[in-house]
Amino acid sequence: MTLRIYNSLTKTKEIFKPIQEGKVGIYVCGPTVYDSAHMGHARSLVVFDVIVRFLRTIGFDVTYVRNFTDVDDKIINRSKELSISSKEVSEKYIEEFYKDTESLNIKRADIEPKATEHIVEIINFVSKLIQKGYAYVIDGDVYYSVELFKKYGSLSGRKLDDMEAGARVDIDNRKRNPFDFALWKSAKPDEPSWDSPWGKGRPGWHIECSAMSVKYLGESFDIHGGGKDLIFPHHENEIAQSEAANNKPFVTYWIHNGFVNINSEKMSKSLGNFLTIKDAVKKYHPEAIRLFLLSSHYRSPIDFTEKGLEEATVNLDRLYGFLERVKNSLKTYNEKHEIGDIWNKFCLEMDDDFNTARGISALFDAVRNLNRLMDQNTFNIDLEVSDILKIGNVIGLFNESPESYFEKKREKATVSHEIIDKLVSERNLARKSKDWKKADEIRKKLSDMNIVLEDRSNGTIWKFV
Numbered sequence: 001m002t003l004r005i006y007n008s009l010t011k012t013k014e015i016f017k018p019i020q021e022g023k024v025g026i027y028v029c030g031p032t033v034y035d036s037a038h039m040g041h042a043r044s045l046v047v048f049d050v051i052v053r054f055l056r057t058i059g060f061d062v063t064y065v066r067n068f069t070d071v072d073d074k075i076i077n078r079s080k081e082l083s084i085s086s087k088e089v090s091e092k093y094i095e096e097f098y099k100d101t102e103s104l105n106i107k108r109a110d111i112e113p114k115a116t117e118h119i120v121e122i123i124n125f126v127s128k129l130i131q132k133g134y135a136y137v138i139d140g141d142v143y144y145s146v147e148l149f150k151k152y153g154s155l156s157g158r159k160l161d162d163m164e165a166g167a168r169v170d171i172d173n174r175k176r177n178p179f180d181f182a183l184w185k186s187a188k189p190d191e192p193s194w195d196s197p198w199g200k201g202r203p204g205w206h207i208e209c210s211a212m213s214v215k216y217l218g219e220s221f222d223i224h225g226g227g228k229d230l231i232f233p234h235h236e237n238e239i240a241q242s243e244a245a246n247n248k249p250f251v252t253y254w255i256h257n258g259f260v261n262i263n264s265e266k267m268s269k270s271l272g273n274f275l276t277i278k279d280a281v282k283k284y285h286p287e288a289i290r291l292f293l294l295s296s297h298y299r300s301p302i303d304f305t306e307k308g309l310e311e312a313t314v315n316l317d318r319l320y321g322f323l324e325r326v327k328n329s330l331k332t333y334n335e336k337h338e339i340g341d342i343w344n345k346f347c348l349e350m351d352d353d354f355n356t357a358r359g360i361s362a363l364f365d366a367v368r369n370l371n372r373l374m375d376q377n378t379f380n381i382d383l384e385v386s387d388i389l390k391i392g393n394v395i396g397l398f399n400e401s402p403e404s405y406f407e408k409k410r411e412k413a414t415v416s417h418e419i420i421d422k423l424v425s426e427r428n429l430a431r432k433s434k435d436w437k438k439a440d441e442i443r444k445k446l447s448d449m450n451i452v453l454e455d456r457s458n459g460t461i462w463k464f465v
Helices: 039-057 073-082 086-103 119-131 205-217 228-246 277-283 286-294 306-325 341-350 356-376 381-395 402-411 417-432 436-448
Strands: 004-007 012-015 023-028 061-066 135-138 141-144 181-186 201-203 221-227 251-257 260-262 451-456 459-464
Touching: 004 251, 023 039, 023 205, 039 061, 039 221, 039 251, 039 260, 039 277, 039 286, 039 381, 061 205, 073 086, 086 277, 119 135, 119 141, 119 181, 119 201, 119 205, 119 228, 141 228, 181 205, 181 228, 201 205, 205 221, 205 228, 221 228, 228 251, 277 286, 286 306, 286 356, 286 381, 306 356, 306 381, 306 402, 306 451, 306 459, 341 356, 341 381, 356 381, 417 436, 417 451, 417 459, 436 451
Parallel strands: 023 061, 023 221, 221 251
Antiparallel strands: 004 012, 135 141, 141 181, 181 201, 451 459
């Protein structure tokens, strides 16, 4: 099997060949910590969590870096709103970010650098660009001259001549070109600042990622990721400043995930149409949220709907129901277990640009088939179930026992087990007497109570959804 990745830089799927055989360096742009993370952020976090898990599971030694932007205009504005320091704002939302990611079973990156802890590296990077003639100083501000980097626009496909000033850039008549971007911003009253060769100030947004990624992954590394909204100007500017400074290719593969939409609009704080992660996990099981976010290919937009989350919840029930059924023979997942056909089929889909949608579909096909074979007692339960658990480990599922999973559902129930059992018995009698109308009416009544039935060869079982 050969892993192929869609490269946003070349606009094609390419066979993945890391710079150093067996090792992968990946940098993903992390949050600007001024507010609560929402489901749009969750998609990027879950997508790259799964990509890293999969790369590690198929044998790569991965170094995963995800940063925190902890100095920024938005953070400064929020500090004024809350009447606390910028540092207090960033620390508050970093702590909340960790709670959110832990609730969704998103593993921490190997290295999680903060911009404010890398001021020396940022100043050195800016100094190099000035020395090479790619940057200029005006009144304590330092700007990058985009016209001098001939490949500018190679990632986004934009040409400077075709772009209109004012779109995603700050208008500043002092700049040589409207699209020149700030590498260093001179200090303003009551804002965080650091000493530099150009006077007190703070780093621009784009330079921090170049400085930190190069420090931890080298001047050239394998994968850089983030949401599609970062392609321009952020990632375009990263390429320009990094390749100008180091005179070598910056990143081999660029990976960008699609948006989470509500009513066909991107979920975002600026539009006010967002659902925070902390609110989402109160309403839906974290693993159902992961299934929902991974149910579409990562490059495609995904529409956030309650129906979609409810379907993901039902699907999660099916997976846990399968594990509950085989619990007496269930073995703990072991990375060294013998590889079976189910794992191979999953990898076949994931090797095609991390296609979790088709990978999850293969998982459900397998569970459906295994439930049928279980009735006939004709499959290798240790091998097959171990494959299911291995896939779950990549997707980020099965972090609790089936007993615990369904017990929590029962605790939330508003109807007694005795009533449910009585209705199931009545339905079984109706089916036995071939009163299909009554049987269907009882099933519908139970469905309205958020109870799903499964008719098996050894009887009917019910579960809360």
